[in-house]
Amino acid sequence: MLAYLVRRLAWGVVTVQGVLLFLFVLFFLLATPDDIARKAVGEKAPQAVLDQWKQNHGYDKPRVWNPAAPADTMLFDHFRRMLSFDFGNSDADDTPIAERLRAGVGPSLAFTLPLFVLEIVFGVGLALFVAFFRDTAIDRTATVLAVLAMSVSTLLYIIGAQYVLGKLLRWFPISGFDPDPSVIARFLALPVIVGLLSGIGSDLRFYRTVFVEESGKDYVRTARAKGCGEGRIMGRHVLRNSLIPILTQVVVQIPFLFTGSLLLESFFGIPGLGSVTVDAINANDFSTLRTMVYIGSLLFVAGQIATDVSYTLADPRVRLG
Amino acid sequence: MLGNCAVAALVLAGLAAALRVGRSPLWRQAGRELRRRRPFALLVVALYAAIALLDSIAWVDHEGGGVHEARSLLVRAFPADFREASYSAPLADVEFYGGAPLRHPGSHWLGTDILGRDVLLQALRGARVALLVGGLTSLISIPLALLFGVAAGYRGGRVDDVVFFVTSTLASMPGLLLLVALVMALGRGPVQVCIALGVTGWVGFARLARGETFKLRELDYVQAARALGVPELRIVLRHVVPNLMHLVVITFVLTFSGLVLSEAVLSWLGLGIDGSWGQMIDQARDELSREPAIWWNLTAASAALFGLILAVNLVGDAVRDILDPRTLRERA
Secondary structure: OHHHHHHHHHHHHHHHHHHHHHHHHHHHHHOOHHHHHHHHHOOOOOHHHHHHHHHHOOOOOOOOOOOOOOOOOHHHHHHHHHHOOOOOEOOOOOOEHHHHHHHHHHHHHHHHHHHHHHHHHHHHHHHHHHHHOOOOHHHHHHHHHHHHHHOOOHHHHHHHHHHHHHHHOOOOOOOOOOOOOOOHHHHHHHHHHHHHHHHHHHHHHHHHHHHHHHOOOHHHHHHHHOOOOHHHHHHHHHHHHOHHHHHHHHHHHHHHHOOOOHHHHHHOOOOOHHHHHHHHHHOOOHHHHHHHHHHHHHHHHHHHHHHHHHHHHHOOOOOOO | OHHHHHHHHHHHHHHHHHHHHHHOHHHHHHHHHHHHHOHHHHHHHHHHHHHHHHHHOEEOOOOOOOOOOOEEHHHHOOOOOOEOOOOEOOOOOEOOOOOOEOOOOOOOOOOEOOOOEEHHHHHHHHHHHHHHHHHHHHHHHHHHHHHHHHHHHHHOHHHHHHHHHHHHHHHOOOHHHHHHHHHHHHOOOHHHHHHHHHHHHHHHHHHHHHHHHHHHOOOHHHHHHHHOOOOHHHHHHHHHHHHHHHHHHHHHHHHHHHHHHHHHHHHHOOOOOOOOHHHHHHHHHHHHOOOOOOOHHHHHHHHHHHHHHHHHHHHHHHHHHHHOHHHHHHHO
């Protein structure tokens, strides 16, 4: 197990290097420092202002090859700074990126954690219910509803919920955020509902397929032949044996709870990392965007390893190696 | 111009595929089965495709003076200069704010938008963008995925390692962030958006193609071809790739709706394609908070988007059931 984890970790490090290289190609070679500086200072700014901006933000070094000092290039800087978690300042307003990340993690988690838990509870619960009634009218109706729910754009869910539940019925504030524990739930209710709605269709279909497939297996027939009740079969045997595909789906999402949700956070005014990213996009803040992609890939690698470890916990037959 | 060329290439590729399908009895059987199972959804998809094609054929009129823009067959189906000054409600006789008389009273079935354009026409024109997004992106990503996937699966060894490195690198970046980063680095525009969607989207299918190729290359007829001295490239093209075609079709249909929905998200970030339903929805967000609210723009764009995605999803499920023998075995 330890040897396997070390190997996985080493491979993860290689992957992250690949991501950094990709980001360098994207943000230093495809979109050149001149493009980035031009967007920051405006079309009409004189060349001197542009050069000054490039110098201030570290975009004035040779990009890949510096014969005088091979280590003094943007390529080298990019790798060194990212790998040592020294993210520097935002291209847009010169605030330290690390500070923004710290400020955004809390609100993001406050929103994504309840959504994550509720999504699993609703998704798995509904799917178990539907799989219990497989090949009946309930099952067919639920499958049709799931396809309908999947076909609606998240944008429409957001706009519709804000309009109907927020503006017309006045049940929830349309958007906003307040970390005070007594009112935070009021603000988070609407985005969580929208998140649940937009995810429930595909979740229900996925989990239903897993459960239906599992309940066709021999041990289920054996359990039924022994007189085990259907509810007990679904709740105990089928659910327990479906844990591997469920974990595959779920564990990999856990690290991304930290980075929040781009769409929902910015629509509902939650000042999390999703909003930070959207602000960076709107402000052409390339350094923040780079950092977010890098952190995202780190979290993904962590999630993959966590998934593998969770298999061994869920199913003692799984041995990593 | 580039967009039109892309659409033309798309149509040609589609025709080529259709000709192929027409020749092979197995594909024809699958087509019949699909028509039997999902007649209505297929019809809806065909309708959207027809509208998109009508909007793709455009030319410039030169009579009269001044500068003219190219107008498509779809635009020509509506009265000439079918515009008002600003908002008007569906089938209204007067403007929504102010109540000035309209130039075409009672003829805008879905009203007009802020610039006075007919919403029905705008919604119909979105079909072209949607099909461009789904089609052009697939034309970029599927060949890419086939190339890498088949190379990795067939060659194995070093090639496999490199492909694995590339795919896991791309897969480890969060999808939406990678998409945004690509569009921002490549610049805004329809082709750029399709390239970005293609680059983010090919990894999944490449892995599938790799696994399938890996299985196929061990099969007897491939081994026999190799023993007979058939060149490797010919084996791949004659014996491996045709046996992946059902996966190509399934992937194309199943990823189509995701691509169109991704474009809607990009539109909301201001990185989308002009004239898409995503842009209409994005714009309608502010209109809903006006008093009284402008609802027809949002409704038209959302309904058009929903209709296409639903039809494609239904067709996609049926296509997978018909073409993928694994699913069939599980059902039996």
